[in-house]
Amino acid sequence: MQNEWLYVGLFLVVGAIIPAAAIIVSWIISPKKPNPIKQSTYECGMETVGENWVQFKAQYYIFALVFLVFDVETVFLFPWAVALGKLSLFAVIEGIIFILILIAGLVYTWRKGMLEWV
Amino acid sequence: MNFWNNPVQFISQWLTGVFAGWGMADWVASLLIQLIGVVVLASMMMVIDIFLVWVERKVVARFQDRLGPNRVGPFGLIQPFADIIKLLIKEDITPDGADRVVYNLAPIMSLMSVLLLWAIVPLAPVIFGVDLNVGALYIIAAGAIGTLSIIMAAWASNNKYALIGAFRQVAVLVSFEVPMIATLLIPTILARSMGMNDIVQAQDVWYILVVPLAAIIFMITAIAELGRTPFDLNEAESEIVAGFHIEYTGMKFGLFYAGELLHAFTFGGFWAILFLGGYRLFGLENLGPLVAAVILFAKALFGYWIIMWIKYTLLRIRIDHMLAFNWKFLTPLAFVLLMVVALMNAILPHNNMLVYVAGMLLSNILLGWIVIEILRVHSRRERERVEGKNQMIEVAHR
Structure with missing residues (x-):
């Protein structure tokens, strides 16, 4: 068990080293002739107006809230799905009722008109 | 040995x-x-x-x-x-005011997240990196790092277009992950395991024949997660030029590109593993592990080809349509499908393979037909509403 995650950890390290090596090689052999115009922010040739780290209106934050509910719920659903073969019909129906409650939440959000892009 | x-x-x-x-x-x-x-x-x-x-x-x-x-x-x-x-x-240009550490880390993470996914891919019964017992969750977890790299790239490049692209990517991620998780649950239910190798071993009948709807939904959500057309709003050329990688040049851009291609290939591979029987092909996999690996790669290429086919056939869709498509269509459908599969799995006899597969397939086809009928009725009503309004306008003009 521990060995498996050690392998994933090694993969993480090696997976980071390979692209990093490509960047380093490119950094060594590529020409470096910076100038202010070249390094200015690209905006289709326009001068940038004001700050670049601007604040946007995140229209989808309600979606993100709904997503949060569904994402947490799947943590409960995965063990249920794995054990489904051994469960009785009663437990299966219980799981289905659980999903139905979640869908009721989605329907409520929908009826409230929150699933519209504003 | x-x-x-x-x-x-x-x-x-x-x-x-x-x-x-x-x-x-x-x-x-x-x-x-x-x-x-x-x-x-x-x-x-x-x-x-x-x-x-x-x-x-x-x-x-x-x-x-x-x-x-x-x-x-x-x-x-x-x-x-x-x-x-x-x-x-190529010369490597770093824009003014970029957050250098995050800026350089983003392409590395982009490729790393994809490589991480290959740790759990079973190339053959005996050739695999690691057979995690939480494979399905691992796909979601490692796949999300790719989106994180996009957000990092966009934020660090100090560019408004890039930021807009990343915002859209987040919207796609938080939306399409829900049906993807729901469809990942379905092979888990059928195979009674989250491990990739177990799922492949359990597929005496390919799951695309058992739960075709789940295979279709998984493909759609995978394409959305990859950010490829028709869901490539994070890099819409006509509006925000290149989206999150607008300020990247040379090898760093190349790494994003390579990461995207490998990501698509990887999800083709996962599609093959979850629904097309992975390395199994009518007993051919028994010839040897290397043959099995070749079979898996062929199937992964097939999945990748479908992703390319969709990419080069369809147009980019608007973001509100995309989110509506997900939340009002895919998510309810995926969860209803999940419930149907769970119920059928409990009711149908497991010892009779033919009845089990036929029951599952029929329930899937029935569900698909009901969905199409609902869509047909809804769109007809919608069309009549719009046409009625137009007629009233015409009458008023006369």
Whole structure:
């Protein structure tokens, strides 16, 4: 068990080293002739107006809230799905009722008109 | 134990012997062997990635009635290497005011997240990186790192277009992950395991024939997660030029590109593993692990080809349509499908394969038909509403 995650950890390290090596090689052999115009922010040739780290209106934050509910719920659903073969019909129906409650939440959000892009 | 039956174990035993001969401690030897395995698998994926550039360019050329790369080497096979050399010697421009650490880390993470996914891919019954018992959750977790790299890239490049692209990507991620998780639950239910190898082993009948709807939904959500057309709003050329990688040049851009291609190939592979029977093909996989690996790669290429086919056929859709499509159509459908599959799994007899598969398939087809009927009625009502309004306007004009 521990060995498996050690392998994933090694993969993480090696997976980071390979692209990093490509960047380093490119950094060594590529020409470096910076100038202010070249390094200015690209905006289709326009001068940038004001700050670049601007604040946007995140229209989808309600979606993100709904997503949060569904994402947490799947943590409960995965063990249920794995054990489904051994469960009785009663437990299966219980799981289905659980999903139905979640869908009721989605329907409520929908009826409230929150699933519209504003 | 011979090489053809179990190459990985054969080599690792041989290496253990060699390392023991050098007087190496046991744990160092096992760590080193694992490291060698990781390096071999990761570099193999990188080599495949290089050829994916060629595959992608060749296929898009055929879709657009062109020839594609055909000058450098036979069939243009050497073209990607020429591209890499070009990317390596390009000047690397870092925009003013960029957050340098995050800016340089983003392309690395982009490729790393994809390589991480290959840790759990079973290439053959005995060739796999690691057979995690939480494989399905691992796909979601490692796949999300790719989106994180996009957000990092956009935020660090100090560019408004890039930020807009990343915002859209987040919207896509938080939306399409829900039906993706729901469809990942379905093979889990059928195979009674989250491990990739178990799921492949359980597919005496390919799951695309058992739960075709789940396969379709998984494909759609995978494309959305990849950010490929029709869901490529994060890099819509006509509005925000290149989206999150607008300020990247040279090899860093190349890494994003390579990451995207390998990501698409990887999800083609996962699609094949979850729904097309992975390395299994009518008993051909028993010929040997290497044959099985070839079968898996062929199926992954098939999945990748479908992703390309959709990419080069469809148009980009508007973001509000995309979110509405997900939340008002895919998510309810995926969860209803999940409930149907769970219920049928409990009701249908497991000892009779034919009845089980037929029952599942019929319930899927029935559900698909009901969905299409609902859509038909809804769109007819919608059309009548719009036409009625138009007629009233016409009457008013007269």
